[in-house]
Structure formats: structure tokens, C-alpha cells
Amino acid sequence: MAAEAAVAHDQNLPPLANRTPVKTEEALKALLADRGGKRYYAELKKLDVDKEALKKTLDASFKSRFKTWLEICAHCAMCAETCLYYIANDRDPKQTPSYKIQTTLGEIVKRKGDVDNAFMWYCMDTAWGKCTCCTRCGIYCPFGIDMGVMFGYLRGLLYSQGFVPFELKIGAGMHWVYNAQMDVTPVDYVETVEWMAEEWEEYYPGLKVPVDKEGADIMYVVNAREPKHYPEDLAEAAVLFHLAGADWTIPSTVGWEGTSLAMFAGDWPCCTQQVKAVYSAMERLKVKRYVGTECGHQHRATITEGPYWAGRKDGLPPGEKPSLHYVEWVLEVLKSGALKLDPAKKIKEPVTLQDPCNYIRNHGLTDVTREIMSYIAEDFREMSPNREHNFCCGGGGGANGIGLYRKERDIGLKVKRDQILATGAKFVVSPCHNCWDAIRDLEEVYEIGIKWSFLKPILLKQVIVPDHMKPKEEAA
């Protein structure tokens, strides 16, 4: 009722819930001013469905792959046990992936877009509150029906109609306005990195952040959360590049950031703009390759899916050498010996490893993270299931950031909690921002007494700093 009143009160303002993506700073600020999205959601309850546009979009994009997937589904329910939400919700049949997609996208298709506001709400609740697009169900379906991919498509349809969780409407807006998931400009970013490098130079003499270095081997691309909330992560990355003697750089323009909340929102044109910014920074600086930070969806958005949004027919990002996820770069320098770890400093306690869906199941880097574990841990314990069969942390697909579905996400975290507990390890290595957040949150919600970490801090603790790189007094 209060929300309704608020809407009535603000009727003079342009509506926040609409079918138009947020593309100006002004519109972004108006949304941000709506704390928790109260007014946004109240308006969304009344947003009409543009049925004609929905039908047109379907006609243009609902092609053989999706058509076949929806049509031939044998309703065998083998996908039920594969879904983290199904397991976490006491095996509720309504959490069976097939049921979720058939009753949402399946209905929209059947009704040729003739659906109402209440139905769109049901679709939104399902697409963001009951699926993280982890694509685990797809690898267990006899017909190869990838419901995670289909939910991605459904999110696009919903987004085009304005039905998207508040935070993701903002998130996509951030990418439109700042080419980053947060309101961090390239100037802010470069300042933050340089400031961090200065701070840390005391301990690592000669530490520098090469900005806009043309022809560098590596262009390092980060997640905007790092400059905004964890600037020490940037310093750690700089130190590790420095110690490994890497020829690296960061751009001083847009393209410094590789994440894509637009991908979680289903705003495909925005995804295109975002990834093109990264590619053009690479091309402008003529770097040999891209290395992204410890983020899963950034890798998915920029390296795995990105080339297609950018219209690159070979499906590969630019650069004469293959683009790498941070874990690949780490393994490269560990193997080459450019970065040496002190075996005596290996983690002694039992430690387990989170397999981020976005670059494990969806980009095959399974062996890379395991090899790294052999360098850093004495008692590494696999979760079960693992590798491409891993469960999503529960925070994927944007789930970590959506207030409206917080409860659903917290329930979903139980699966990862139980997986971690079963290993007996109290320390989780999580080389992915979203997994890291989800594991932090699951500790907060369920208090199982675990620690969690990115790779960078662990590597920094174990790395052998060559004498000539140590501060003078220490070296002496």
C-alpha cells in the first residue's frame, strides 16, 4: 500500500519501470534514488506488455535450436536432480528446470507473445529467482537441451519488455553510461591503480603500473568492483605482474573493465557495446593478448560470448595470442618459473576449490586451477561433484546482487555449503568474484566457520621475492 501511494505521489516523474534501457547519467541517478527499487517494482506491477513487439522479437530470434529444445523435451525430468534450486528447495517438482522453462518461455512461445503483466512477473521471478544460468542441466539432458542458455534468452525477452530486477536495470545502465558495472570512470580507475601502486612501492621497489603501453604483451582487464571496493586486489595484481617480469599494461580509456551485468540482465546491445570497448582498447594499444582478473562472468562475457556480440565470425577475441583468464596466466608463470613459490609456505590445512561455472563448465579451464592447487596447497580436497559437473555457487547469473530474490538465493547457497562441508576443508579457494561473494554470504547466513580467498593473496604470501626486488633495508 505504501508503495502504491508513493507511485501516486510521484506520478509527475517519468516512470522508472519502462521498456527503455537506461542510457543517461540522469536516468541512472533517478533509478539509484529509488532505494531498494520500491517505486520501480510498484510501477513494474502495472507495466503493460508490448505484445506486438514481443511477437516480433520471437519471430526474429526464436529459431531452430530453441524451437527444437522446447518441442522435443520428453518431460523425463532427468534435469531435476541437476538443478541447485531443486535440491536446495527440498526437491520441489516446480524447481525442475524443464518445468521452469516450459511454463515460462514455452508459454510465451505457445501464446505467440500474448501474455499479461502477471505472467511476465512469473517469468521474471523464474528467470532470475530460480535459475542462475549455470547451464548444469544442459550437460545432463539426453537431448542436449541447455535450459541455462534458454533462460538467458528468456531474460533478453523480459528485459526488452522492461521486466528485469531493479539492480540489473541499473547494472546494464551503468554499462551503457560508464562502460563499467559501477560508476567508475577511466580517470577514477587509473588514479586508483596508480595510488595503490605508490602505496605498495615501499614494499616492492620499482613497482609501476604501465598505462597505455603500446605493443605490450598483456592488457590486464579488471572488474569495476576492484577499484571501487577492493583496490588492494589491483595492487596485488600489479605486484604479481611486477615479480613475474610481465610486459603488461592497462588502458586509460573505456575497455579497462570486462564484466557485464548487461549479460545478466539480457541487454544484448549493451553487451555488444561493453565488449567492443575492451576489444578496441586492445586494438588501440596493439597488445598481444588479454588477461582478465579473477572473475568468472567477465571471462564469459568478454572472451567466451563476447566475440559473437562483437560480430567476430571466428568466435575469438582480438590479439595475436589467446586471451587468458587470470588462472591461466598464473599457471603460465608458475610453470615457466617466472613466478616462484616457496614450497614451505604451501597451505597446510585442508583446502578445497570452487569451480566457477563460467570458465570451468563453460570454458574448460578445469585442469588449470587444479594444477595451480598443486603448487599452493598440501592437502587439496575436491568437492563432489567437481570440474564441469560442479554446482553453481548459488550467486551466479546476477543472483548475488538482486534484492528481490535474496531469499531464493540464500536457500540456493545450501548446496554449496553442503559441498564444502563434505570436503572437511575450512578454506575455499575461489578464483571468481561472484563465487567469492556467494561463499562469503553463505558463511554469513549459515556460519559454518570457513575462510575463502582469491588466488592473488595466496600467491603473494607464498611467492619468493628475488633479492634485487626486495626493499633495500630488507635485502641488505
Added chain:
Amino acid sequence: MRKRAVALYAGMGVLISILTFMLMPAYSQEDIVNLADSAFGDRERPAAVFAHEEHNEKAEIEECNVCHHLYRGGNKVDDESSEGTNCSACHYVEGGDTTRPLMKAYHELCKSCHQENKAGPVTCGECHRK
């Protein structure tokens, strides 16, 4: 005493005639009731029912070589016939160089005529009755 003997002889007589009747088709054309060609060995299905006299009467077949044909040099000899020779003498079960396999020969001989004349069975179970 005599009564018992009469009954015994009568009983034996009935038994013998039944046995004779059962064995007869193999020896006498007059009373053929099915096409139980011994060349087949173990059959997948019961032998096809075929009452020779009744069939020929109904079908108005007078020449033996309509069925009991004789081929010489690849051509059917019009005025000769092959009754008294087993079908399997030429139509081996596994088929010969120039002749059809036995089963196929039976099937085609019966069915083609039935189809041509739009009379007589053509489906499996109509001949191979359980």
C-alpha cells in the same frame, strides 16, 4: 470275452485309421491339408493350410503344372509338370543359382496367383494359422 475282443479290435482299428489319416498327406496327394515341406526343418510358423482338392476345385485349376511347374533352360515347359518331385528338389531352402529359396517360392507362387485373381489369402496368418 468276445465283446471285449471286438471292442479292442475296433479301438485299434480307429487308432490305426487316425494314424493313417495323419500320416497320409505325406504320401497321398488326394488328402493334402497343409504344405508341411519337410525340407524346412524347424518352422517359424505353423505350416500353411492347403487343401489340395478343395483348392483346385474352387480355383478351377485343371493343369497340374500351374503349380507343379517345370523349368528347362530358364523357360517354363508348357506341356510338362513336376508333380511327384518335392518342391525342395529344385527350390533349396537357402536358394539355388537359378531358383528361388523354398519359402520365397511358396510365398510367391501362392500370393501372386491370389493377387492376380483377387481370390485367396495373401496375409501371413491366413495361411499360417495357429
Added chain:
Amino acid sequence: MYEFVSGPLVWISFGIFFIGLLVRVISYIKGLDWQKDRVAYSAAGIPGAAKSIVYWLIPFGSQGWKNNPFFTIGTFIFHICLLGVPIFLLAHNILLDESWGISWWTISDSTADWITLIFFVAVIFLVIRRIVNPNVRLLTTGYDYLILAIAAAPFITGYMAYHQWMDYKTILIIHILCGELMLIAIPFTKLSHFVLFFCSRAQLGMDYGIKRGGRYGRGICW
């Protein structure tokens, strides 16, 4: 009637079956879009496609099959019988041989009889699973039962015809009609998974083989 259902109608139904399936496959492939699907389809994806099909064609070959042993056994028996009995049945081969002069390896009638009974057990298992398993029950619609009935009908009527229950000729004609109905239904219904299984598996196999990590190590192992 028999002449019609065993003559022209066979041609018509096989015609619809083959042309229909061809249309399904061609339109599937034509509807693929490298950019919308986000898969750079190329010959490089063939090993991934093959792996995706083979692992799922082998009972307990994929993790999905391993996780569902009863369903795996049930569905494999169902499909092996469904394809095996009509193709290798002696009577069907005889008809084929008489019409076109082609035939192949056959199973004996008594074997076919037993396999048909096993098939019925598999059908009953699938029906019971639809009723008893709450996830399957929620997903199941009348259409699913109809599809199962279309697939089972030729077997039920074939079994009756073989054993010559009731009026043989009528049952035989119904049997042939049921077979033809199934052939015609395949391209137009969920039964199109007869070919679309291979299309869909190949597509996802290419997706994983080309984009989702196929170039790393062994790739996805299903």
C-alpha cells in the same frame, strides 16, 4: 482394404516419414545462426559433436545416464525394442523381400515374441514412472501419453496379429495402420527426436567443442 493399407498407404507413409524427417533436419540446420547461437560453427566442431552423440548413445556412457540407472535401463530397452523388432522381424523382411527384393538379418518369431513382451514391460515402466515420480508427473501432459501410445500401438496390435487373437484380418489391418500412423507422426510430433536428437546433441557438442572449452585438454566428457 488390406491391399490399400499394405500398398499405396505404405508408400505414402514412408514418403511422409522420409521427406518429413529430411525437412526437419534441413530446417534445423538452416535455422542455426552462428551469431544468435553464439557458436562459430565449423568443421572443427565435428569431434565435439560426435562425442556428444556417442556418449549418449551408449548405455551408462554419459554422467546423466549413470546418475539415473533405472531410467537408463528402461529407456534403452524401450528404444532398442522399438527400433529392433520392426526392422529385424522376419515377417517384415519377407514382405520387403517380396516387394523390393531386399532383406537383411532377421530374428526368429519366438525371439521377437519375447522382445515384444520385454518392450511392454518397458512401456509399463515408463507409464508408471510418469505417474509415480512427482517431477515427471508435473511435467507430463496428455500429449506425452499419446506419443507413448502411438509408439506402443504397433506392438500391441502386432502381438495380437501374430497370436491371431480376435479377427485376424481386422487386427492385421489395424496393425499396419498403427505402424503407418507412427511413421507419419514421427516428423510432426515429439517423435521427431528420431532425427532431432542427433541434431540437438551435435549442436551442443559443437557449442562445447568450439566455444565452451573444446580447445582445452579433453574437452567436456559428458
